[in-house]
Amino acid sequence: MSRLEGRVALVTGAGRGIGRGVALALAQEGAAVAVADIDADGASETAALLEAQGARARATQADVGTRANCEAAVAAAVEAFGDLDILVNNAAWTPTPGLSLLEFDDATFGRVLETNLWATFWCMQAAHPHFIRRGKGSIINFASGSGTRGTESQGAYAAAKEGIRGLSRVASREWGPDGIRVNIVCPFANSPGMIAWSKGDPASFEAAVAQIPLRRIGDCHEDVGRVVAFLASDDAAYVTGQTMWVDGGSGSVR
């Protein structure tokens, strides 16, 4: 199946983990993929992986924590492939180990907001003119059960991720008349970020895994990437403003 043949996608934070899985899934559906990550080597590895499968890919080193860098990442995707149809705001940063609300200083709290909420906003604004020109577009933003649950030691991250869900719902209404769909994915998958969490706080990790109805940890590509490919495709043409829990059912029982 090639549901995304002829489409161009930008995936932020695609140098590893879920972002890499998403990039792979979009490429397997025929999309040309711009791979942006603060980690230049990771971005290059992902692009090489896609190209080895016959896909068109371009790696860009980008720290999405500033407006200028987000605009540059969108511009690089358009320059590489001529246009833009799909934007996946997947990049994220939060301090490890986490901090209680009283431990956060402004700079750290701000950096979490910049690399999650602000980055999503900046990339969406930068992509918007290209979607208008195409007459349609699909945005998939990443949020988290840490936000809906209010996980301890994740104050900035929870605030940023719930901000992303609010921003996405507003965009789905403001931009829907222009054919631009905006959806949210809340995943649970075996990325390096998750592995770091499992090592840093095994008790909370085991507790989270124990409540997954499907009794397994998701795969970045097979489980999360394919759902993003569906949301990006015309199969989801009548779906916008929705939060998709791709977490084995954990969110649905929260």
Ligand SMILES: NC(=O)c1ccc[n+]([C@@H]2O[C@H](COP(=O)([O-])OP(=O)(O)OC[C@H]3O[C@@H](n4cnc5c(N)ncnc54)[C@H](O)[C@@H]3O)[C@@H](O)[C@H]2O)c1
């Ligand atoms: N893995 C999960 O189960 C899980 C659960 C809930 C939410 N999420 C969300 O899913 C998304 C992917 O998570 P993951 O687990 O694959 O994360 P990860 O930490 O494994 O990978 C994140 C990627 O983003 C990149 N990145 C970090 N800061 C960046 C910046 N400033 N600019 C550009 N790139 C940057 C990293 O280099 C890395 O390649 C994130 O938005 C995360 O919050 C993941």
